[in-house]
Amino acid sequence: MKTFLTRGAEALLALCLAAMVLCVFGNVVLRYGFDSGINATEELSRLLFVWMVFLGATAAYPVGQHMAFTSLVGTLRDRPRAFAAATLVIRLLVLMACVLLGWGAWQQVVVGLDSHSVVLGYPVALLPLPALLCSVAIGLMALVEIAQRTPLDLGHAVDME
Amino acid sequence: MTTEALAFVVFIAGMLVLMGIGMNMAFALLLTGAAMAWVMDFWDTQLLAQNMVAGVDSFPLLAVPFFILAGELMNSGGISKRIIDMAQAWVGHVRGGLGYVAIGAAVLLSAMSGSALADAAAMSAILLPMMRKHGYPVASSAGLIAAGSVIGPIIPPSMAFVIYGVTTNTSISALFISGIVPGLVMGVALVVAWRVVLRRMTLTSAPPVPMAERLRLTGRAVWALIMPVIIIGGMKSGIFTPTEAAVVAAFYALVIALFVHREMRLPDLYDALVRAASTTAVVMFLCAGAAVASYMITLADLPSTLTGWLGPLVDHPRVLMVVMMLVLVAIGTALDLTPTILIFAPVMLPIAVKAGIDPVYFGLMFVLNGAIGLVTPPVGTVLNVVAGVGRLPMHQVIKGVNPFLITYLIVLGLFIVFPQIVTAPVAWMR
Amino acid sequence: QDIKPRIIRFGYGLNEISNQGRATKLFAEEVEKASGGKMKVRAIGAAALGSDLQMQQALIGGAQEMMVGSTATLVGITKEMAIWDTPFLFDNAKEADVVLDGPVGQRVMDKLQEKGLVGLVYWENGFRNLTNNKRAVTKLEDMDGIKLRVMQNNVFIDSFKTLGANAVPLPFSELFTALETKTVDGQENPYNTILSSKFYEVQKYLTVTNHVYSPWIVLVSKKYWDGLSKAEQKVLLDAAKKSRDFERQDTRAEADKALADLKAKGMQINQLSPAETNRMREKLATVNAGIATNVGEDLWKETQAAVVRARAGK
Ligand code: NA
Ligand code: NA
Numbered sequence: 001m002k003t004f005l006t007r008g009a010e011a012l013l014a015l016c017l018a019a020m021v022l023c024v025f026g027n028v029v030l031r032y033g034f035d036s037g038i039n040a041t042e043e044l045s046r047l048l049f050v051w052m053v054f055l056g057a058t059a060a061y062p063v064g065q066h067m068a069f070t071s072l073v074g075t076l077r078d079r080p081r082a083f084a085a086a087t088l089v090i091r092l093l094v095l096m097a098c099v100l101l102g103w104g105a106w107q108q109v110v111v112g113l114d115s116h117s118v119v120l121g122y123p124v125a126l127l128p129l130p131a132l133l134c135s136v137a138i139g140l141m142a143l144v145e146i147a148q149r150t151p152l153d154l155g156h157a158v159d160m161e
Numbered sequence: 162m163t164t165e166a167l168a169f170v171v172f173i174a175g176m177l178v179l180m181g182i183g184m185n186m187a188f189a190l191l192l193t194g195a196a197m198a199w200v201m202d203f204w205d206t207q208l209l210a211q212n213m214v215a216g217v218d219s220f221p222l223l224a225v226p227f228f229i230l231a232g233e234l235m236n237s238g239g240i241s242k243r244i245i246d247m248a249q250a251w252v253g254h255v256r257g258g259l260g261y262v263a264i265g266a267a268v269l270l271s272a273m274s275g276s277a278l279a280d281a282a283a284m285s286a287i288l289l290p291m292m293r294k295h296g297y298p299v300a301s302s303a304g305l306i307a308a309g310s311v312i313g314p315i316i317p318p319s320m321a322f323v324i325y326g327v328t329t330n331t332s333i334s335a336l337f338i339s340g341i342v343p344g345l346v347m348g349v350a351l352v353v354a355w356r357v358v359l360r361r362m363t364l365t366s367a368p369p370v371p372m373a374e375r376l377r378l379t380g381r382a383v384w385a386l387i388m389p390v391i392i393i394g395g396m397k398s399g400i401f402t403p404t405e406a407a408v409v410a411a412f413y414a415l416v417i418a419l420f421v422h423r424e425m426r427l428p429d430l431y432d433a434l435v436r437a438a439s440t441t442a443v444v445m446f447l448c449a450g451a452a453v454a455s456y457m458i459t460l461a462d463l464p465s466t467l468t469g470w471l472g473p474l475v476d477h478p479r480v481l482m483v484v485m486m487l488v489l490v491a492i493g494t495a496l497d498l499t500p501t502i503l504i505f506a507p508v509m510l511p512i513a514v515k516a517g518i519d520p521v522y523f524g525l526m527f528v529l530n531g532a533i534g535l536v537t538p539p540v541g542t543v544l545n546v547v548a549g550v551g552r553l554p555m556h557q558v559i560k561g562v563n564p565f566l567i568t569y570l571i572v573l574g575l576f577i578v579f580p581q582i583v584t585a586p587v588a589w590m591r
Numbered sequence: 592q593d594i595k596p597r598i599i600r601f602g603y604g605l606n607e608i609s610n611q612g613r614a615t616k617l618f619a620e621e622v623e624k625a626s627g628g629k630m631k632v633r634a635i636g637a638a639a640l641g642s643d644l645q646m647q648q649a650l651i652g653g654a655q656e657m658m659v660g661s662t663a664t665l666v667g668i669t670k671e672m673a674i675w676d677t678p679f680l681f682d683n684a685k686e687a688d689v690v691l692d693g694p695v696g697q698r699v700m701d702k703l704q705e706k707g708l709v710g711l712v713y714w715e716n717g718f719r720n721l722t723n724n725k726r727a728v729t730k731l732e733d734m735d736g737i738k739l740r741v742m743q744n745n746v747f748i749d750s751f752k753t754l755g756a757n758a759v760p761l762p763f764s765e766l767f768t769a770l771e772t773k774t775v776d777g778q779e780n781p782y783n784t785i786l787s788s789k790f791y792e793v794q795k796y797l798t799v800t801n802h803v804y805s806p807w808i809v810l811v812s813k814k815y816w817d818g819l820s821k822a823e824q825k826v827l828l829d830a831a832k833k834s835r836d837f838e839r840q841d842t843r844a845e846a847d848k849a850l851a852d853l854k855a856k857g858m859q860i861n862q863l864s865p866a867e868t869n870r871m872r873e874k875l876a877t878v879n880a881g882i883a884t885n886v887g888e889d890l891w892k893e894t895q896a897a898v899v900r901a902r903a904g905k
Contacts (some may be wrong), residue, residue: 001276009778010439012404013434013435013439013442014434014435014438015429015439016438017226017230017434017437017438017441018434020223020226020227021227021230021408021411021412022192022226024223024404024405024408025405025408025409027405027413028401028405028408028409032400033173036482042220042759042761043760045220045223046218046219046220046223049218049222049223049226049445050214050217050218051556052226052438052441052442053217053442053445053446053449054446055439055442056438056439056441056442056443056445056446057187057442057443057445057446059439059442060439060442060443060446061185065177065443066185066186066187066443066446067185067186067187067443067447067497067499067500068180068183068184068186069180069181069183069186069495069496069540070183071495071540072181072182072183073182073183074183086182086183089182090182090183090184093179093184093188093189093192094184094185094188096192097195098188100191100192100195100206100209101191101206101209101210101213103206104205104206104207104209104210104211105210105214106207107207107210107651107652108207108210108211108214108648109652110652111207111648111651112648113650114651114668114706114707115319115647115648115667115668115706116667116668117346117652117667118667118745118760119745119748119750119760120665122647124644124667127214127218128211130214130567131210131213131214132210134670145282151387152183154183159462202598203600205649205652205653205654205655207649207652207653208649208655211641211645211648212641212651215642215645222760222773255614273870330767330768331887332768332771332772333768333772334771334772375898388709402772402773402774403772404774456639456641459639460635460639460640476795525786
């Protein structure tokens with residue numbers, strides 16, 4: 001199940017980036033080769049970019065790839081109680097961030113249903129939507145981590161010593 | 162306490178506490194922004210969501226994934242390897258030659274790739290085993306490679322300049338051009354430092370490579386060497402925007418890798434796309450979080466408050482510059498280049514501008530300083546990469562990088578005392 | 592009187608020392624005065640609250656109270672707003688004032704209410720003029736192939752495409768960088784904006800085209816407006832009207848000065864001849880037909896009639 005989700009996310013990420021490359025490169029080719037351009041490319045590549053970022057950020061959460069300063073909390077490793085407490089605090093804060101972000105994004109999605117982008121005419125709701133999905137997904141993952149008491153991933157900075 | 166002062170306290174406290182306990186920085190920035198909004202009576206969750214999205218909904222930022230992709234393709238398509246082979250053929254035989262190879266390769270690679278990490282990965286994978294084999298002290302070798310890759314974000318193209326330019330509204334092209342000479346100066350400084358470090362080494366020299374072989378290896382690298390000409394030349398003459406230059410670089414690397422070197426196959430391309438997209442997402446998610454904090458920083462008018470506190474310093478730009486650079490060195494020990502730019506550039510640049518410091522010069526100094534932070538302990542991502550790829554303990558890399566770190570700090574000081582080294586070429590080239 | 596203490600966050604895109612900033616300041620003062628100091632306007636300029644589009648969404652969602660911005664970016668929300676984008680609609684500012692402040696202007700403004708916005712008054716951005724880095728535009732054919740930044744709005748895109756330019760929609764906040772990095776060759780804005788945004792630093796040629804009259808519109812979040820008492824609404828509306836009268840006068844004086852300044856700053860300025868203006872107007876017939884279909888034939892005819900009446904001076 002997890003590998004299936006991971007693979008799907010990876011395929012979507014690659015697709016987003018490939019499409020962005022084609023959009024922007026295609027525009028360069030059109031400008032110099034054919035003296036024209038597609039107005040939609042900029043709008044489309046930006047939309048794809050926003051989706052790619054929030055999708056990739058979601059996929060990066062369970063594997064602990066997000067940038068974090070773990071040196072201090074790493075010093076608590078030998079004191080299991082304190083380490084567990086710090087881990088819990090971090091996850092509760094992540095959960096709180098997700099709730100705030102998700103609630104705000106939800107309201108903006110509702111607002112954006114009725115407005116349309118200029119060139120492609122897509123509903124403006126498509127911009128805050130990935131933020132909403134991302135916050136829901138990361139929020140759920142944080143909840144699972146809290147329930148299962150998954151140990152905190154300290155990243156490679158500490159392993160290396 | 163005024164609202165502005167309170168917002169400043171919340172900003173600093175939020176950063177220290179939330180990041181200090183090891184929280185994901187993007188969310189730490191989001192929560193800090195939220196807390197500032199609360200004390201400024203500007204609370205609305207919609208603003209958090211809106212600004213996170215707006216933080217990445219920007220065309221110039223598209224250069225970031227494109228440059229990362231170009232770097233990935235260069236490494237998997239054998240472009241980086243050919244550059245290193247060429248450098249080795251020319252200077253590999255002199256005493257300590259592989260060190261000069263590392264420096265030369267660092268300068269050449271930095272003119273093609275946008276990030277220090279890609280350069281560090283390529284060089285430690287290829288050069289470090291070679292240096293080991295020829296009896297070079299492993300700590301110094303690793304340290305030199307780490308230091309060399311710091312040139313990556315200084316010589317264009319540069320992801321760091323893109324992010325700095327978008328964050329502070331500074332011309333990305335001007336920043337790119339401002340990096341050329343300082344990047345070369347850094348290379349020369351490393352050569353000098355390496356000569357000093359060399360004295361205490363006993364080394365066996367490799368036999369010189371015959372001229373015919375040198376020329377053959379140079380010929381093999383010629384496609385790679387054309388890349389910086391396309392990027393910098395294309396941008397300088399206004400053919401491409403920085404974003405377009407990035408996509409052209411990626412496309413060029415792809416064509417070379419697939420059809421000229423034929424060292425890459427389509428599955429490799431898929432992997433490169435996934436890796437580039439994932440790396441970008443992590444960096445840009447941080448941009449998104451930082452956008453919330455910087456929105457609140459702007460609303461709280463923190464730079465003005467700080468300028469007020471700094472008082473007479475503002476009348477002495479040189480002294481102010483020294484103070485700000487020292488602060489940045491301190492920040493750089495613990496923070497990576499990107500978060501340093503995202504969090505502190507919007508606060509510091511307005512102060513610098515108020516003191517009459519040229520924004521492009523300041524941008525270069527800021528990014529240079531932040532890039533040096535990539536090789537300062539305790540948190541230095543380039544150190545991690547070199548240690549990881551080279552399978553070395555971290556403390557050895559740290560020990561090895563020290564002389565070069567000191568060299569860089571001297572270079573930084575040089576640019577403070579003689580800003581003309583940076584500003585004159587920019588004025589001449591624009 | 593039924594007035595409560597309130598803080599109103601009012602966002603705008605230009606900086607404090609622009610005509611937008613001055614009029615906003617006057618609006619803030621008038622609100623404070625009329626409400627006996629109870630209602631305070633917190634004016635935040637320089638797009639610190641985001642682009643026009645971002646602020647609009649914030650107003651609709653109730654996250655921000657007020658803003659002033661371009662009518663053109665509202666077209667994605669209310670299609671009737673596209674009527675003000677009609678190229679060469681007004682010959683002079685006088686005609687614009689009469690039509691915008693009359694029943695047609697009100698009718699278009701009222702359409703916003705369905706979408707969660709309340710329009711108060713129109714300010715003047717001004718007649719828009721063309722700058723670029725490629726060549727001095729003296730005739731229709733000179734537009735050919737110029738990569739021109741336009742507002743994110745289909746009428747603008749279509750108009751300039753019809754005239755032969757390569758129209759690129761971009762948000763205003765990214766415009767300076769785009770001009771500097773040569774992402775685009777040119778842009779079109781009123782003199783005041785060209786001067787205050789320092790476009791003269793990165794643009795060489797200025798052509799006086801007066802191709803479209805651009806209004807700004809002062810907006811209130813409907814969620815917020817509906818929570819105000821009648822007295823509070825009146826305070827805002829009266830202050831808005833005062834700010835409008837001040838803003839137009841101020842803007843016109845500034846435009847005259849700005850043109851002279853731009854010349855002094857070294858821009859090459861040329862005038863489009865009336866004959867060329869007419870050629871362009873004729874070329875745009877299809878665009879006008881498109882606008883009429885989009886905004887509704889009724890509104891189109893009503894507007895044209897209002898313009899004719901204004902032109903006749905009645
Ligand atoms: Na570089
Ligand atoms: Na560091």
